[in-house]
Amino acid sequence: MRITCPTCGERTADEFVSAGSAEVRRPEGSDNPQDWVTYVYLRDNPAGQHREWFFHAAGCRTWLQVTRDTRTHAIVAVAEAALAKPDVAA
Amino acid sequence: MRYSALSLVKNALTGNRNWKPVWRDASPKEAYDVVIVGGGGHGLATAHYLAKEHGITNVGVLEKSTIGSGNVGRNTTIIRSNYLLPGNTAFYEWSMKLWEKLEQDINYNAMISQRGVLNLFHSDAQRDAFARRGNAMRMNGVDADLLDQDQVRAMAPYLDFETARFPVKGGLLQKRGGTVRHDAVAWGYARAADQRGVDICQNCEVTGIRVENGRVAGVETTKGFVRARKVALAAAGHSSRVAAMAGLRLPIESHVLQAFVSEGIKPLVHQVITFGAGHFYISQSDKGGLVFGGDIDGYNSYAQRGSLPLVEQVMEEGMALMPMLGRLRMLRSWGGVMDMSMDGSPIIDVTPIEGLYLNAGWCYGGFKATPASGWCFAHTIAQNQRHPLSAAFRLDRFASGHLIDEKGSGAMPNLH
Numbered sequence: 001m002r003i004t005c006p007t008c009g010e011r012t013a014d015e016f017v018s019a020g021s022a023e024v025r026r027p028e029g030s031d032n033p034q035d036w037v038t039y040v041y042l043r044d045n046p047a048g049q050h051r052e053w054f055f056h057a058a059g060c061r062t063w064l065q066v067t068r069d070t071r072t073h074a075i076v077a078v079a080e081a082a083l084a085k086p087d088v089a090a
Numbered sequence: 091m092r093y094s095a096l097s098l099v100k101n102a103l104t105g106n107r108n109w110k111p112v113w114r115d116a117s118p119k120e121a122y123d124v125v126i127v128g129g130g131g132h133g134l135a136t137a138h139y140l141a142k143e144h145g146i147t148n149v150g151v152l153e154k155s156t157i158g159s160g161n162v163g164r165n166t167t168i169i170r171s172n173y174l175l176p177g178n179t180a181f182y183e184w185s186m187k188l189w190e191k192l193e194q195d196i197n198y199n200a201m202i203s204q205r206g207v208l209n210l211f212h213s214d215a216q217r218d219a220f221a222r223r224g225n226a227m228r229m230n231g232v233d234a235d236l237l238d239q240d241q242v243r244a245m246a247p248y249l250d251f252e253t254a255r256f257p258v259k260g261g262l263l264q265k266r267g268g269t270v271r272h273d274a275v276a277w278g279y280a281r282a283a284d285q286r287g288v289d290i291c292q293n294c295e296v297t298g299i300r301v302e303n304g305r306v307a308g309v310e311t312t313k314g315f316v317r318a319r320k321v322a323l324a325a326a327g328h329s330s331r332v333a334a335m336a337g338l339r340l341p342i343e344s345h346v347l348q349a350f351v352s353e354g355i356k357p358l359v360h361q362v363i364t365f366g367a368g369h370f371y372i373s374q375s376d377k378g379g380l381v382f383g384g385d386i387d388g389y390n391s392y393a394q395r396g397s398l399p400l401v402e403q404v405m406e407e408g409m410a411l412m413p414m415l416g417r418l419r420m421l422r423s424w425g426g427v428m429d430m431s432m433d434g435s436p437i438i439d440v441t442p443i444e445g446l447y448l449n450a451g452w453c454y455g456g457f458k459a460t461p462a463s464g465w466c467f468a469h470t471i472a473q474n475q476r477h478p479l480s481a482a483f484r485l486d487r488f489a490s491g492h493l494i495d496e497k498g499s500g501a502m503p504n505l506h
């Protein structure tokens with residue numbers, strides 16, 4: 001698996017730290033415990049396209065949002081986390 | 091046919107031409123009392139104990155591929171019951187007890203080998219942690235021995251004791267731990283369940299779960315609709331997919347774990363040995379190959395294959411522990427898709443949907459659990475309530491805060 005970092009170009013996956021699903025959104029301001037359980041623990045876990053956080057630890061140290069197909073490991077899109085659209089999150 | 095020494099001799103003398111298939115390759119009936127989704131170790135063990143312990147034999151096990159093609163046939167076959175936390179200790183010890191009498195129970199040779207599981211430690215702090223684990227085990231009636239360096243050296247002189255960055259200082263040994271031939275577990279449970287009337291339906295994928303008025307009504311499959319009073323999910327690695335068919339979202343991610351086998355050599359590694367300074371474990375199969383593995387790849391995957399950086403990492407850890415490994419050729423590697431749960435522990439429970447039961451979240455350690463998982467899940471399905479031994483493995487523990495996190499790594503499935 002190779003990830004094309006916007007700054008560094010195509011790099012092998014072991015330069016990156018996988019930091020989990022980018023499909024979840026923090027229920028900012030909610031006082032409903034169930035919202036927090038959903039956020040912390042429940043996942044769609046799709047077989048198909050999945051957005052994830054990756055950190056380019058052995059490179060430019062940018063946080064990235066990577067869209068990847070979990071059935072094939074094919075990378076569909078890479079964006080800097082700061083520029084990734086948060087509003088598409090579930 | 092019952093296997094015995096006599097049946098072996100008779101069939102040998104007749105050229106092994108008269109062996110019968112071990113189980114019927116059934117087509118799904120229109121309706122069952124219980125449908126089990128997934129013909130892996132856990133699904134098949136559940137079918138066996140449903141039939142044997144609860145007298146429920148109108149059961150169909152629906153497997154999308156062939157039985158044994160999932161994780162039950164992909165794991166590194168290690169069994170142990172060296173758990174620390176309440177909720178785990180008694181459950182895994184019961185599993186060990188069931189392993190110890192499994193072959194007689196199902197009349198099938200599963201090559202259960204209690205060769206010992208030795209967890210190495212490499213520092214004073216780690217020794218203290220292992221001593222604590224060993225004490226917890228002994229207080230719960232599980233066997234555990236703390237070994238010093240000389241005792242480990244006597245068992246495995248080929249380890250790198252002094253010069254490695256992480257010198258081997260000793261180990262925690264569970265003598266009753268060991269290995270089991272994994273395929274035989276699938277086949278043996280399948281045969282035992284089949285003999286009591288359970289249908290094992292291969293190449294029958296469940297594509298939907300029909301729920302009527304909050305109650306399960308049956309499953310849609312690639313071979314048509316199958317009506318069922320109860321539906322039990324045991325689809326390890328694909329639990330999120332099948333649970334979603336009933337509208338459930340699980341605290342699980344699917345991840346890939348790889349395993350490796352070397353060319354065959356003469357007997358060398360007589361126990362299961364784990365490296366405490368990283369994540370590496372090794373044993374030797376009866377054919378002579380060294381079987382080993384390490385960490386999961388670390389990202390969501392349904393691909394059933396891993397990537398090369400992890401191969402390199404596992405080899406590096408192996409070399410750090412056992413430099414002579416570098417002289418061996420690696421024959422094969424493969425991957426399996428597993429449910430990684432949010433606290434690293436499994437789920438055996440009823441669900442909010444009446445008649446729907448869940449067995450999931452076994453991470454990379456569910457093979458050793460196969461007998462107890464089947465035992466407790468069968469009870470849960472038959473009695474519609476949790477078994478005392480698996481009572482902690484409830485689905486709502488994530489909301490109530492009663493997590494069972496042996497490793498203490500939090501809600502990061504790729505770190506467990």
Ligand SMILES: Cc1cc2nc3c(=O)[nH]c(=O)nc-3n(C[C@H](O)[C@H](O)[C@H](O)COP(=O)(O)OP(=O)(O)OC[C@H]3O[C@@H](n4cnc5c(N)ncnc54)[C@H](O)[C@@H]3O)c2cc1C
Pocket residue numbers: 127128129130131132133152153154155156157158159160161162163164165166167168169294295296297324325326327328332347348349383424425426427428452453454455456457458459
């Ligand atoms: C490389 C590797 C090494 C491991 N090593 C160990 C070890 O040493 N010790 C240990 O204790 N554990 C180990 N494990 C973990 C262990 O293998 C699993 O936790 C355990 O096998 C899971 O339960 P199972 O046997 O029922 O799974 P599986 O055999 O995977 O059974 C699930 C079945 O469900 C079927 N299925 C899925 N979806 C559907 C559907 N929609 N319809 C019908 N059928 C479906 C699948 O085809 C599969 O056959 C390892 C795992 C891997 C991958």
Ligand SMILES: [Zn+2]
Pocket residue numbers: 005006007008009056059060061062
């Ligand atoms: Zn970069």
